[in-house]
Amino acid sequence: MTEASLKIRPNPLSLRAWVLRLAASRRFQAWAARTPLVRRLARAEGAALFDIVAGFVNAQVLRALVDLRVLQQLQQGPATAVQMGALCAVAPDRMQVLLQAGAGLGLLTRHRDGRFGLALRGASLLGVPGLAEMVQHHSALYADLSDPVAFLRNDDPTALARFWPYVFGAAGAVDPQVTATYSNLMAESQVLVAEDTLRMVDLSGVNRLMDVGGGTGAFLAAVGAAYPKLQMDLFDLPVVLHGAGARLGAAGLSNRVTLHPGSFRDDPLPLGADAISLVRVLYDHADATVANLLAAVHAALPPKGRLIVSEPMSGGTDPDRTTDVYFAIYTLAMQTGRTRSGAEIAALLTDAGFVNISIQKGFRPFVTSVVTGERGGS
Ligand SMILES: C[S@@+](CC[C@H](N)C(=O)[O-])C[C@H]1O[C@@H](n2cnc3c(N)ncnc32)[C@H](O)[C@@H]1O
Numbered sequence: 617m618t619e620a621s622l623k624i625r626p627n628p629l630s631l632r633a634w635v636l637r638l639a640a641s642r643r644f645q646a647w648a649a650r651t652p653l654v655r656r657l658a659r660a661e662g663a664a665l666f667d668i669v670a671g672f673v674n675a676q677v678l679r680a681l682v683d684l685r686v687l688q689q690l691q692q693g694p695a696t697a698v699q700m701g702a703l704c705a706v707a708p709d710r711m712q713v714l715l716q717a718g719a720g721l722g723l724l725t726r727h728r729d730g731r732f733g734l735a736l737r738g739a740s741l742l743g744v745p746g747l748a749e750m751v752q753h754h755s756a757l758y759a760d761l762s763d764p765v766a767f768l769r770n771d772d773p774t775a776l777a778r779f780w781p782y783v784f785g786a787a788g789a790v791d792p793q794v795t796a797t798y799s800n801l802m803a804e805s806q807v808l809v810a811e812d813t814l815r816m817v818d819l820s821g822v823n824r825l826m827d828v829g830g831g832t833g834a835f836l837a838a839v840g841a842a843y844p845k846l847q848m849d850l851f852d853l854p855v856v857l858h859g860a861g862a863r864l865g866a867a868g869l870s871n872r873v874t875l876h877p878g879s880f881r882d883d884p885l886p887l888g889a890d891a892i893s894l895v896r897v898l899y900d901h902a903d904a905t906v907a908n909l910l911a912a913v914h915a916a917l918p919p920k921g922r923l924i925v926s927e928p929m930s931g932g933t934d935p936d937r938t939t940d941v942y943f944a945i946y947t948l949a950m951q952t953g954r955t956r957s958g959a960e961i962a963a964l965l966t967d968a969g970f971v972n973i974s975i976q977k978g979f980r981p982f983v984t985s986v987v988t989g990e991r992g993g994s
Contacts, residue, residue, distance in 0.1 A: 675754070677717045682748045686715070687738050690724065694733035746804025753779065753801060760949045767949070776949040780900065782853065795855045802896070803834040803863070809895060809984045810838035813926040816976045816986045819843050819891065822922065826851060826889035828880060828913065829897035832859040837867040849889055851876040880909050885916035892917060893924040896984075898961065899943065900953045910968035919993035923970060925961055929977075929985040932957030938982035958987050965989040 627633055638644045648658035667674075681687055684704040689695065695703075701711035715732040718724040723738035734742075741747055756775035761767055767774075781794055819825060819839065826849035827836050836848045848869070850860055854877035864873050876886050885892075892913050898906050913923055928943045930936065939955055947953030956964075958975035965973050970989030978985040 672758075674721060675751075675758075677714065677721060678723070679751055679754070680714055681718050681723065681738075682751045684714075686718065687723070687734060687742055690732065690734045690738070691742065694727055694731040696731050700732070745807040746801060749801050749804055757946060757949055761945070771951070774949050774951055776946070777951045780950055782900075792855055792858065795853070796859060799832050799856055799859055802831045806831070806834035806895075807838070808980070809926065810835050812978050812980060812984050813893075813895065813924070813986060814838065814842055816978065817924050817926075817988065819846065822846060822891040824849065824889045825891045825893060826876075826886070826916070827893045827895065828852075828885060828909075829894060831856060833864045833867075833869075833873060835893065835895050836873055837863060837869060840867060840869045840872055846872070848873045849876055849886060850874070851878060851880070851885060853877070853879055880912060881905065885912050887916055889916070889921070890918055891922040891924065893926065895924075896927045898925060898964075899927050899947050899955050900950060902952050902954065903964070905952070906964055907967065910964055910970075914968050914970065914991055917991040919991055921991045923965065923989045923991070925965070925987045925989075926984045928955065928982055929961065929987075930955045930957040931981070932959050936981050942982070958985055961987045962989075 645658065648654045649662075684706070686700060686704065689700065689703060697712035697715055698708045700706075700715060701708040704711065706714070715724060716726065718738070719726045719732060719735070721737075722735055723741065724732045725735045726732055756779050760774040760776055766772075779794075780798055813835070820843070822843075824847040825836070825839060827833075827839075828851045830836060830850045830852055832852075833850050836850055839846065840848060850857065850864075850873055852860070857875050857877045860873075860875055861870070864870055878885075894909070894913070898909070901909070910923075917923065928939045930940050930944060943955040947955045958977065962973045962975055965987065966989075969992060971992040973987065973989040976986045976988075
């Protein structure tokens with residue numbers, strides 16, 4: 617295949633074009649690497665570039681540490697590669713490479729006596745609910761991305777879409793084993809999402825909140841604890857709601873949450889809530905499905921009723937290091953999803969008839985950001 621090339625040429629007189637030409641020249645890079653003042657910048661740029669180049673290997677080192685439960689083991693105290701190798705059934709010289717790599721990534725520390733211990737970053741990983749499970753389920757995403765150009769050019773079935781069967785419609789999500797796997801993953805990681813959402817959204821004026829696509833109720837459990845008087849509704853696919861009773865019972869919320877099994881693609885949403893939340897729901901679906909869902913939410917709310925959308929969002933005009941790479945590619949691999957910017961979600965809300973729309977970028981955009989709106993009318 618002959619290589620295609622863009623016919624557009626940047627303005628040769630622009631300062632930016634000149635800087636970019638300079639940065640791409642080997643001679644300039646060699647000069648920058650040995651020249652004081654510029655040297656630091658060149659090194660930082662080089663390190664950032666190398667980080668991108670090495671990304672997959674970094675992620676797989678993390679995956680091995682997670683699969684072998686190395687971080688949990690080192691929580692007990694520092695250990696040598698021989699000790700860890702024996703525990704994990706890995707030859708000591710290979711375990712040494714893995715532990716050294718973990719230390720290079722800042723997850724472990726290497727002691728003077730040669731033992732390895734847990735670093736702050738490794739300990740933090742253990743403290744993030746669901747992160748280990750998230751790392752492990754990436755095998756599906758990485759399989760889909762093994763040939764990224766083919767992935768971009770073709771629309772072949774993906775392993776990730778099989779992990780989230782409802783993307784094919786509610787009928788796809790009938791295997792309780794499969795839905796339990798994704799529901800647990802979501803419930804684990806929901807803790808941080810709920811924390812950040814409740815930081816950005818004040819529900820004190822709300823009497824009844826309905827969480828649509830709320831999984832097994834992890835978000836409502838957090839809301840219920842923060843707002844003891846609030847009544848709640850949980851709407852999700854019947855097979856998913858099977859797992860909700862136990863969670864809500866354990867949280868002491870059985871008599872404050874009403875379960876509504878159904879599909880928002882086919883069934884009307886129940887009436888009665890003065891606020892509706894959609895947490896990590898819209899980015900799973902194509903624009904047409906989202907438009908129908910938002911119209912259904914609008915119809916289910918009373919005048920001045922509130923809609924809260926919470927999910928990781930694209931940086932839009934200001935591309936984001938986390939959401940525009942990880943989530944955008946992830947939702948593309950789901951085949952029906954799309955990581956939208958706050959402005960794009962706001963436009964969809966406006967089209968559905970919502971007013972007083974506000975966009976709040978989360979303080980951890982990779983956890984969540986929020987768009988809220990209100991049903992117009994008096
Ligand atoms: C990515 S999960 C998010 C779950 C939860 N809101 C959270 O943030 O942890 C998307 C949820 O939407 C639900 N869902 C997908 N399609 C649905 C449909 N047609 N009707 C009702 N719920 C649906 C799924 O079962 C799943 O629980």
